[in-house]
Amino acid sequence: MNFSFAKKAALFSLLGLMLTxxxxxxxxxxxxxxxxxxxxxxxAQQALNLISSALAENPRDAEAxxxxxxxxxxxxxxxxxxxxxxxxxxxxxxxxxxxYWLGRAYGEQARRAPRLTAFMLARKLHAQxxxxxxxxxxxxxxxxxxxxxxxxxxxxxxxxxxxxxxxxGRLQALSPARAHALAAEIAExxxxxxxxxxECKAQIASSHHPPEAWxxxxxxxxxxxxxxxxxxxxxxxxxxxxxxxxxxxxxxxLLIQTGRNLPEAARWLQEYLASSHQSEDAxxxxxxxxxxxxxxxxxxxxxxxxxxxxxxxxxxxxxxxx
Numbered sequence: 001m002n003f004s005f006a007k008k009a010a011l012f013s014l015l016g017l018m019l020t021x022x023x024x025x026x027x028x029x030x031x032x033x034x035x036x037x038x039x040x041x042x043x044a045q046q047a048l049n050l051i052s053s054a055l056a057e058n059p060r061d062a063e064a065x066x067x068x069x070x071x072x073x074x075x076x077x078x079x080x081x082x083x084x085x086x087x088x089x090x091x092x093x094x095x096x097x098x099x100y101w102l103g104r105a106y107g108e109q110a111r112r113a114p115r116l117t118a119f120m121l122a123r124k125l126h127a128q129x130x131x132x133x134x135x136x137x138x139x140x141x142x143x144x145x146x147x148x149x150x151x152x153x154x155x156x157x158x159x160x161x162x163x164x165x166x167x168x169g170r171l172q173a174l175s176p177a178r179a180h181a182l183a184a185e186i187a188e189x190x191x192x193x194x195x196x197x198x199e200c201k202a203q204i205a206s207s208h209h210p211p212e213a214w215x216x217x218x219x220x221x222x223x224x225x226x227x228x229x230x231x232x233x234x235x236x237x238x239x240x241x242x243x244x245x246x247x248x249x250x251x252x253x254l255l256i257q258t259g260r261n262l263p264e265a266a267r268w269l270q271e272y273l274a275s276s277h278q279s280e281d282a283x284x285x286x287x288x289x290x291x292x293x294x295x296x297x298x299x300x301x302x303x304x305x306x307x308x309x310x311x312x313x314x315x316x317x318x319x320x321x322x
Contacts, residue, residue, distance in 0.1 A: 027054055027063045035067050039074075042283030044315035047071045062092035069101055074283045076319040078108045096136030103128030103145060122157040125149065140178060143171045147182040151189050161186055177207040181216060188220065196220060211237040211247035218254055227258060238268065244275035249282040249290075256294055266294050285315035 027035070031054040038047035048071055054064040065088035072081035085102035092098050106125035110118040126149055132142035147167050153159025164186050172179040184199035200217040207213040214237025221230035234251040241247045249272050252265040269291040273284055292307035311318060 027061060027067075032063070035064075039067060039070060039283075040280050041278055042074070042285045042287070042314055044071050044075055044283065044285060044318065048317075060091050062088045062095065062098065065091065066095070066098050066101055069105060070280065073101070073105060073108065074280070074286065075315055075317050076108075077317070078105065078112065081105045082109055094135060096132045096139050096142065099128045099135065100132040100139060100142045100145070103132065103142070107145070107149075119157055122149075122153055122159075126153070126158040138174060140171070140175050143167060143174065144178055144182070147171065148185065151182075151185045161189065177203050177213060180206060181213075184216070184220065188223075193224060209247075211241035211245070212250065213237075214240070215247050215250040215254070218251070222254055222258060227260070230254060230258070231260060243277040244268075244271045245277040246272075246279040246282050248272045248275075249279075249287060253290070256290070262294060262298055266291060266298065269294070283315070285311045285318055286320070288314070289318065289320045 026032070031050055035047050035050045035054075038044070038050070048068065051064050051068045051071070054061055055068070058064070065084050069081045069085035069088060072078075072084060082102065082105035085098060085105050088095070088098045089102055103125040106121045106128060110121035110125065113121055126146070129142050129146040129149065132139050133146065136142070147164055150159050150164035150167060151161065164182065168179050168182045168186070171182060180199045180203035184196045184203065187193070187196035187199055197217075197220060200213075200220050203216060204210050204213040214233050218230045218233035218237065221227070221233060234254055237247050238251050248268040252268040252272075255261050255265040269287055272278065272282070273287055273291070278284060288307045288310040292304040292311070295301075295304035295307060311320075
């Protein structure tokens with residue numbers, strides 16, 4: 001089985017910092033603010049050092065355990081991330097945020113697990129996303145991840161299109177754009193490609209952040225093999241992305257994956273790294289690593305080495321190809 005929740009959850013990484021159901025044991029402001037800033041900016045080692053100091057004072061601090069889980073997810077240490085989120089859930093069983101991130105960790109483990117283990121993990125992540133929603137019915141990130149699970153997972157693991165359709169109805173009141181995105185996923189899974197494209201365009205029209213919605217449409221075109229339409233959608237989204245945020249990374253990745261306009265992709269990654277609107281789900285060290293690979297591919301070895309030096313400084317524990 002192949003479960004991938006990072007893409008959609010990326011749209012809500014900032015929301016994840018503010019989910020209701022706060023942990024019973026919370027960090028002091030001395031620790032919390034800089035850790036959250038490092039999490040968004042991709043300063044993984046700094047964040048882990050601060051988290052270690054907080055846990056030395058209180059090993060049962062659920063907020064610190066959750067944040068450690070999230071940094072470890074960024075660094076692709078899937079098993080350690082799950083363990084940290086499990087510990088956080090033990091300390092804060094009523095935290096929607098903790099259960100959401102634990103579901104994310106189980107999803108990453110499932111993507112790499114043998115079939116039987118993946119099946120067991122699928123049932124676990126399903127339960128975590130449902131619990132996150134039960135604890136906070138406004139947790140859009142959890143709805144989004146659960147909807148993707150319903151579309152992708154077989155019925156025996158808890159998935160199913162009927163469940164996805166029911167969830168779409170509930171999501172509509174919270175976020176029409178995300179409801180359209182889920183509708184597009186459902187239509188694509190049923191090979192109703194005209195409807196999927198229509199829903200992607202409706203997502204753009206109703207989105208509070210159209211650049212990222214344009215990237216979803218571009219991704220749809222890529223899967224359909226419509227490369228010119230993909231590039232056009234990317235360009236339209238980038239033109240709207242005045243903040244140089246996550247949409248730039250997603251657009252660059254699509255170009256890199258299809259071998260198109262590589263110098264432009266490199267420029268977008270550089271602009272993202274220079275911006276003040278970075279995302280937890282595209283941490284700076286990971287983007288530096290992507291840029292290094294791209295520059296090496298383009299024959300710019302010294303520049304690539306400079307990028308890898310940034311990776312080592314920000315996140316020496318990063319596992320980029322795991």
